Amino acid sequence: MTMLQSPDELVLNDVxxxxxxxxELNGFSRAKLVPMSVLSSVKEHGAGFAGFAAGDIGQGPHDPDLVAIPDLGSMQRVPWREDVCWFASxxxxxxRSWPYCPRTTAKRVLRMAQEKGYRFMVGxxxxxxxxxxxxDGRLEPADPLDMEAKPxxxxxxxxxxxxFITRLVDAMNRLGWGVYQCDHEDANGQFEINWAYTEALEQADRLTFARFLIRSLAEEQGLIATFMPKPFSRLTGNGAHCHVSLWDEKTGRNLFLPEGGAEGNPLALSDIGRWFIGGLLAHARALAAFTTPTVNSYKRLWASTTDSxxxxxxVYVTYGGxxxxxxxxxxxxxxxxxRAVDGAVNPYLALAAIVAAGLDGIERQIDPGPPFAGNAYKLTWADASERGxxxxxxxxxxxxxxxxxxxVLTEALGPDLVSLYxxxxxREWREYHASVSEWEVERYLHLG
Known part of the structure; x- marks a missing residue:
């Protein structure tokens, strides 16, 4: 990420x-395009939006302008249009700072972690x-030869x-993201890309920009890129697995590593690491509202099977090696x-909630218990119940x-934001239940 403090530091004559x-709250990106000649003014006064028209952000049609102030340190140059740059705001x-802004909420919670001496690192x-x-108008994998049951x-x-893949990797690496692998995933037409871990806010900005980048490159080829958690009932869904760790704000040491080394510690986890896990387990069901945030998310989690x-x-609230x-x-x-985080995630809200839950685990020294070993997919309800x-x-x-x-999560993210969320x-849940699906028509049309 380019670290800038003022528009005067932008030496980009060709931008x-x-x-x-x-x-907004659902993670949908909104934007205005402004000439670089007015960036100084936008940095000071912001770009104005009719908030009610911009999605779920806590405004009605009668409210004053929602003003987006760009964070110059978040700048990304648009790889396929290098005369344009992008800023998170x-x-x-x-x-006054808007209490329903996901990015502002993440910054505030991350500051709380910093005040305790922690830096939250994420990939x-x-x-x-x-x-x-x-x-027939239905969506299908872009590659017609991608038909294997285990692809x-x-x-x-x-x-x-x-x-497509090399254009994507090259674009991200020109931005300095440090892409280290890209692969075909478990479903037909599905891919994953991995880049270097960073401080949490920067990682949330990167994921937000990456969605824009991936969709745009796909559209240039007449394709559709989707991060929808479960677009096909028979195929594996889209995750957005999140690797987390806490580092010492002063020394830069990874606090999840045991100080005495890994000998006699098979998972090589410090007490802080264990307590952080304890917090995630204790708040897992509430965290799901942010990590798996849509009706469709639970069709990914609770799918009975897939072709692969x-x-x-x-499914189970567990941890292991x-x-x-x-x-x-x-x-x-x-x-x-x-691993419960999926492709619909709003990264700002999810990361804020994850670090809040982990810090609660540290503060209360929550013991996560023994790690789970074995195939959790084969556990019966009776097995799980016996294990608590x-x-x-x-x-x-x-x-x-x-x-x-x-x-804990309500206080950390803010009661006003959580109430609106x-x-x-x-409302999304009610709208889902008010709709009639093709499955229902096929199943019940001739009932009776």
């Missing part, structure tokens, strides 16, 4: 325009489908999509992978009920 961008109304791994519309890591599929034979999504069937996986020393294990919510409604009762998502 003519800036996208002033922000996300923080929202204000009448000169996110988005999965996405490349699709096209078939002759994960398929070499031929990677190579057939090489033009596994959903690769957790290098085990992809648990919710919290420890793939290597010094980090924890949160809980499950993730089965629906968005269950997740919202858990969040509504979670005082619950209102927005409960």
């Amino acid at each position: 003519n325009y800036a996208l002033i961008s922000f996300v 923080d929202l204000y109304v009448e000169g 996110m791994e988005p999965e996405f489908f490349l699709l096209r519309k078939g002759g 994960c890591y398929n070499q031929q599929s990677i190579f057939r999509n090489l033009d 034979g596994a959903t690769w999504a957790p 290098n085990n992809r069937t648990v919710m919290l996986r420890i793939p290597g020393e010094g980090r924890v992978e949160y 294990m809980t499950v993730l919510p089965r629906t968005l409604k269950e997740a919202l009920e858990a969040l509504d009762g979670d005082e 619950l209102e927005v998502k409960e």
